[in-house]
Amino acid sequence: MRKLVVLMQSSADGFVGADIPVPWQLWNYVEHWPWDAALRQEFNDTLAAVDTILLSRLMVDDYVAHWTSIAELYPAMPDFAFARHIVEVEKVVLTDTSFVPRSERTRTVRGSLPETMKALKQEPGRNIINFGGVRLVSELLAEGLVDELQLYANPAALGGGESIFRDGARQLTLLGSQSYDCGIVVNRYAPGALL
Numbered sequence: 001m002r003k004l005v006v007l008m009q010s011s012a013d014g015f016v017g018a019d020i021p022v023p024w025q026l027w028n029y030v031e032h033w034p035w036d037a038a039l040r041q042e043f044n045d046t047l048a049a050v051d052t053i054l055l056s057r058l059m060v061d062d063y064v065a066h067w068t069s070i071a072e073l074y075p076a077m078p079d080f081a082f083a084r085h086i087v088e089v090e091k092v093v094l095t096d097t098s099f100v101p102r103s104e105r106t107r108t109v110r111g112s113l114p115e116t117m118k119a120l121k122q123e124p125g126r127n128i129i130n131f132g133g134v135r136l137v138s139e140l141l142a143e144g145l146v147d148e149l150q151l152y153a154n155p156a157a158l159g160g161g162e163s164i165f166r167d168g169a170r171q172l173t174l175l176g177s178q179s180y181d182c183g184i185v186v187n188r189y190a191p192g193a194l195l
Contacts, residue, residue: 003147017162024156064103155183
């Protein structure tokens, strides 16, 4: 059975979005991308292990259009192999509305979140990855559907903001942690029960 991996940027104090517009993420994806080579490789390796991207209806078209343009700008750069992979793999959009995505290799899935995710995980293939948004990840966590949570903790403390743990305090089992020269620490967790 496939796993659902959620990968999110977070602040050092655990927020995934700021209440005020401040530049807190080391996340640029252009020629001045500030991640070090080891973290870029880790990110590419993570993306290479999946063949499906789970997206919310609100982010799918802009998300795919953005990464398509990045893949076209940097076709031969190994650091940007992940952008080509995003374009090439299947994208699945969870929706309860009659929504038709504009992007290629994208399908919509309707139904209850637990039933939909159970069916997706039982399909043949490699793992499924999700990059947000906050509401979707919160719902996936609340339903116990996330198999691995990867938090890319940036070297910034926000003091408040959006959290993916909207349903309450939750036990997390550490699967691994790696710090990188650029200041990001990647923490991998298996989400557990509410505390």
